Amino acid sequence: MTSKVLLLSGPNLDLLGEREPAIYGTANLDDHVSTAREVAQRHGLVLEHLQSNHEGVLIEAIHAAREDVAAIVINAGALTHTSVALHDALAAFDGPVIEVHLSNPAAREPFRHTSFIAPVANGVVAGFGGLGYELAIEAVARLLEEDA
DSSP states (O other): OOEEEEEEEOTTGGGTTTSOHHHHOSOOHHHHHHHHHHHHHHTTEEEEEEEOSOHHHHHHHHHHHHHHOSEEEEEOGGGGGTOHHHHHHHHTOOSOEEEEESSOGGGSOGGGSOOSSGGGSSEEEESSTTHHHHHHHHHHHHHHHHHO
16 A cells, blocks of 8 residues: 655745746746655655645645545745644644745745744755755655654
8 A cells, every 4th residue: 555645835836947046946846746756656655746825725635634645745835934724734634744945944034934834844844945855755755664
């Protein structure tokens, strides 16, 4: 049986490759998802991806994930710094949660220094660009192996 990993992408990540490439790079979201999917497959994991610019859609996906998802990797974008609702939804999820960011929020504007996701995540991968998605999936695979 393969384990399912849900990769969630928040607001504006659909503009990757076009939006502020000096900060977020030139790769688009499909590139990052493809990388994550390849790493997941190497570990016998199935990766599902959802991008939404709407907080409620992400929350509903987290709720649904409680039924059949082993782990969640989330780049909540700006919602990282504002959404108590995402925090609460992730807190109700029993599997590993990894927060990922292309840039390093701690090295950016002060309003980006607080994460509402980090307190309910097993770990945070930030500042490594696209490599962060690979590192996040590797972390999930190891956490799931430890729990097996």
